[in-house]
Each structure stands twice: as C-alpha cells, then as structure tokens.
C-alpha cells in the first residue's frame with residue numbers, strides 16, 4: 001500500500017520534472033557528453049561528422065610547444081589565483097567598512113554596486129580608453145606628476161613597461177609587456193567582480209547578531225581579533241560560496257579580455273598574449289574545418305581543472321567553514 | 324563593590340519620536356548582592372543593564388562602580404561579565420574556546436587561562452561539554468556556558484539579561500537555583516533582569532520594579548510584596564495576581580458595592596481595592612458576597628474562581644485551604660483579611676492604605 005503510493009509519487013515527480021529534464025538533456029547533458037566524445041576524435045569535422053580516428057591527438061596538440069593554448073592556460077591560472085583572493089579580500093574589507101559607517105551607507109552601497117548593473121563590454125571600452133597607451137587618462141595622470149607614460153595596452157614604443165629589467169622580453173609568456181597589460185586586466189576583473197561580492201558579504205554582515213559584537217566588546221576584544229575570530233568565521237559560508245563561484249567564474253574569464261584587448265586578446269604588437277582558455281575554445285569553434293576537436297579538448301581540460309579545484313575547495317571548507 | 328546609578332536617563336531619539344527608555348533611575352546596588360530588575364516588556368530593563376555594561380551611553384546621569392565614576396568609561400574597561408538574553412555564544416567556537424575567549428583578550432598566560440576555564444566550567448557543571456559546539460547543547464547548558472564565559476574574567480560585576488527566558492519551566496527553576504548558588508559562592512555584585520516576577524522574587528536579595536523607564540519600588544522581595552507602593556506594583560507581583568475591585572470609603576468604612584469589608588480612616592471617596600488571593604476566608608460571618616464559578620484542587624489548597632459585580636475583570640481567583648466545603652455555582656460570604664487588602668487612589672493608583 002505504502003510502497004505503491006511511493007512509486008506513484010515518484011512517477012508523478014518525474015512527470016512534473018520532465019519538461020526541465022528533457023530540455024536539460026537536449027541542451028546541457030548531450031552537448032557535455034558530446035564534447036567529451038569529440039575531444040577524442042582526430043580531425044573531426046562537425047559539418048560532415050567525419051573523423052580520422054580515436055585518440056589523444058587533440059590533447060597532444062594542445063600542449064605541444066608553440067601552441068597558444070599554453071599561454072591561455074597560464075593566463076587563466078594567473079587570473080584565477082591572483083584576482084580571486086584579491087577581490088574576495090578587498091570586498092571583505094569594503095563590506096566591513098561599509099557596515100561600520102552609518103551616514104551615507106546607502107550612497108556608498110549604490111556606488112559600489114554600479115559596476116554590477118553596467119554592461120561588461122561598455123566598461124571594458126571605458127577601460128581601454130583610460131589605459132590607452134599614449135594619452136589615456138591613466139597616462140595623463142602619470143605624466144602630470146612627472147612619471148613616464150606606460151605602455152598599458154601596447155603599441156607605444158616610447159612608453160615604458162612595468163617589469164622592465166626583471167622580466168625577460170624574449171620569454172615565451174612572461175614579458176614586461178605581458179605584466180603591464182595583465183595589471184590592467186586584473187584591475188578590471190577585480191573591480192568588475194567587487195559589487196556582487198560586496199553585496200553578498202554586506203547582507204551577510206548585516207545578518208550577524210549584534211550581540212556577538214557586544215559580547216566581544218564587553219570582553220575587551222581588539223578590532224583585529226573581532227575581525228579574524230568573529231567576523232570572518234561567521235561569514236565563512238558566504239566567503240566559501242564566493243570562493244567557489246568566483247574560482248569557476250575566473251576560470252571562464254573571457255568577456256573582460258575581449259572587452260579591453262579586442263578579439264585577438266592581445267596587447268598591440270603582441271600575439272594573443274592576453275588569451276584565456278575560454279577565448280581559445282571560442283576561437284577554435286569558430287575557425288571552421290577540423291579545429292572543433294581542439295576546442296572540445298580545451299573544454300575538457302578546463303572542466304577537469306575546475307573539477308579538481310572545486311574538489312580541493314570543498315575538502316578544505318569542511319574544516320574551515322562554520323555553518 | 325557597590326554600583327550606584329544617579330539620575331540615570333536614556334532617551335532614544337530619532338527624527339520622528341523620542342522614547343524615554345530609562346527615566347531618572349536612582350538606585351544603589353549593594354556590594355555582593357543579587358538585585359532583580361523587574362518590569363514588563365519594554366520598561367527599560369535591558370537599556371539599564373546595557374548602560375551599566377557600557378554598551379549604551381546614558382543621555383544624562385551617572386554610574387558609579389564603588390567610588391569610581393564609570394559613566395563615560397568604555398565597556399571593555401569596566402570589568403563586567405554580561406550574559407545576554409539569548410546567550411550570544413560564538414557559534415563557531417567550542418565551549419572551551421568560548422569560555423577562554425575573554426582571557427585571550429586579557430593576555431593571561433595559557434596555563435593560567437586553561438586552569439581558569441576548567442575551574443569555571445566545573446563551577447557551572449559543564450566540564451564534560453568543553454569540546455562541543457553551542458549548537459550541540461541544550462538551552463540550559465548554553466546558558467551555563469554563557470555564565471562561565473562571563474565569570475571567567477572574574478569580573479567585579481555580573482549582569483544577566485533575562486537569562487532564563489529561553490528555558491522550559493523545570494530547567495528554569497533548576498538554573499535559577501544554580502545562578503543563586505554561583506552568585507553566593509563568588510560573591511559578585513549581580514544584576515539580574517527579568518520580567519518574571521516569581522523568578523525575581525525567588526532569586527533576588529532585593530528587587531527593583533520598573534515601569535516605563537521609571538523606578539516604582541525597591542526593596543526586599545517580601546517587603547515589596549507585602550507593602551506595594553502602588554497598584555502597578557501590587558498587580559505585578561504575586562501569582563495568582565492580586566484581585567482588583569471598585570470600592571469606596573464612607574464614614575470610616577471600606578466598601579465593595581454596598582458591602583462593608585473593613586475599616587478605613589480615609590476621607591469619603593471612591594477608591595480601588597486590591598485583595599491578594601490568599602486574603603479571603605470563607606465564613607458565615609463573611610462580609611463580601613461572591614458567586615463561586617469553578618473550583619480547582621491544587622494539593623493543600625483550593626483555587627476558586629468566583630464573580631462579584633465590582634471586580635475589574637469578569638472573574639477573580641483566590642486560594643483557601645482545601646478543607647473548606649464549598650460548591651460551584653453557589654453564593655458564599657467571605658471575610659477579607661485586612662493585611663492582604665490594599666486601598667489605592669482611583670486616579671493616581673497610589674497606595675492609600
């Protein structure tokens with residue numbers, strides 16, 4: 001009797017879910033699965049469906065020396081491991097600061113939230129004007145104070161670069177120009193990702209019971225200790241959530257690169273030096289011919305990396321996150 | 324160390340309104356005593372406590388710890404222990420980490436801090452729970468952790484804000500005994516806030532009854548109970564509560580309706596009469612006629628619900644020995660004990676007799 005009812009309920013549940021399930025099967029699971037398959041087909045032509053043979057050739061090609069994919073992978077990892085901690089740390093500080101001021105709090109909240117509601121590409125264009133390598137706003141300010149112009153986005157031979165002297169200009173990836181442009185990209189990515197994080201952290205902060213702070217105050221706890229021993233642990237679920245989502249987001253960084261450095265993802269005069277993995281995937285899917293296999297292999301590599309770090313994250317979080 | 328509050332006032336003001344949460348409070352809390360701050364919800368008890376703690380700044384008035392004026396001293400310098408209404412235990416720390424936390428702020432040596440943590444955990448009876456998180460504790464256990472955390476600093480003053488309000492009746496009884504014991508053992512000057520009069524009466528050396536931010540009466544619980552200064556205090560103390568009747572004084576007699584229940588040397592006037600539930604005696608010579616609605620047997624006593632046309636509420640309740648023979652739905656005569664009967668001014672509600 002009960003058993004029967006259970007299975008009826010189960011069937012009913014499946015029925016209710018089926019529209020979503022069918023759509024997901026067609027547009028999510030099938031492509032996912034297919035990407036995986038394609039990545040192992042050599043010289044796969046997606047128009048005809050023909051391929052040479054099964055194997056790891058696409059992967060071998062990706063990692064072969066001289067392939068731009070290496071740059072893409074390195075850039076992506078740099079973006080992930082620099083921008084994510086920095087932006088989370090910054091947004092934490094800003095959120096705590098915002099939470100502690102009473103007047104103008106709403107005003108500052110609005111200011112910090114503006115980038116979130118502004119189009120990424122539009123802001124990217126503004127950034128490329130600000131950091132224009134000749135007389136962009138940044139350079140105008142620097143020269144105003146007697147500094148040298150900086151070759152932010154490349155293309156200005158008279159301008160200097162950051163990292164000149166300790167980075168080898170002939171290195172395959174880490175040239176002074178690379179560092180200079182990467183700084184612009186980082187500023188952009190971090191700035192662009194702050195609002196959402198601040199919003200999440202601020203609302204979490206406002207949800208923390210004031211009595212914890214009063215208790216800490218009565219016990220004579222220093223500001224620093226309150227922050228590290230009370231605020232951060234109490235925010236740890238949100239911090240962890242942000243960590244996971246922005247890790248994944250940073251691994252998929254693409255729009256920002258194109259917005260500032262154009263379709264070829266490069267400083268002027270360089271070759272794809274700002275390219276990321278997702279940029280590579282997009283490029284290879286659009287090139288036509290038999291490059292789809294590379295794109296698929298790139299996507300699988302990215303998938304595996306993201307999976308790996310998410311796993312590590314959640315293992316660490318088991319110890320560090322207090323719910 | 325005693326605590327003196329001198330004309331202490333707190334006004335919460337914003338653009339639209341002004342709340343006098345505490346109004347000219349003037350009390351002295353004797354050293355080593357447990358004082359119950361008692362009053363209905365919103366009367367300013369927590370506000371008073373927070374001002375003593377230094378978490379709220381008084382609008383005017385002063386606070387003295389002993390001879391020292393601490394009015395503007397910040398909370399961390401006052402050396403107080405505070406137990407919050409909902410304990411405010413840090414959820415991410417174990418019991419041990421919670422208790423030791425104040426000591427780590429004080430830069431006490433690690434061995435000393437651990438020893439003290441052990442000592443106070445034992446005092447409140449939670450030494451087996453040290454490695455648990457607050458969530459894994461019952462309300463009563465959490466409350467004891469909060470007390471241990473407040474005591475571990477060995478403060479000069481212990482402040483408790485309705486610490487028992489989250490507990491069930493039995494646990495409440497048990498923990499209030501425990502608080503009393505701990506307070507006696509440590510001899511810390513303690514302020515205990517509650518809106519439960521029974522709790523305050525049973526635990527306090529002295530109680531302070533407040534209403535709308537104003538002190539009504541202060542004294543030993545039994546004294547306040549027996550000699551309420553006004554109708555509010557009389558009504559607030561005692562379970563079942565005091566019974567209120569519309570009465571009058573006429574030619575040296577105290578009347579409820581046309582029945583003379585006692586004497587009075589007041590001038591002729593309309594008054595309010597309050598009679599404690601234990602102030603009635605069923606007797607053929609009784610002076611007040613009542614109609615018995617309902618009888619409850621509670622051990623030695625009978626609790627009787629009755630009516631009289633002049634009661635404030637529809638019915639009133641009084642208590643007599645169980646050997647009284649009474650029946651529901653009958654009229655009986657009762658005598659009113661003069662020492663359990665108070666006369667209040669009809670308008671000002673001040674006690675007249």
Ligand SMILES: Nc1ncnc2c1ncn2[C@@H]1O[C@H](COP(=O)(O)OP(=O)(O)OP(=O)(O)O)[C@@H](O)[C@H]1O
Pocket residue numbers: 335336342343344362363364365366367368369370371518
């Ligand atoms: N931060 C505040 N701003 C404005 N008004 C306040 C503030 N805190 C308290 N009040 C007001 O002050 C009065 C006293 O509040 P308080 O918290 O001291 O009451 P209480 O006696 O502790 O009540 P309870 O038994 O419900 O805890 C209330 O009318 C309350 O609305």
Ligand SMILES: [Mg+2]
Pocket residue numbers: 368369370408484485
């Ligand atoms: Mg309160």
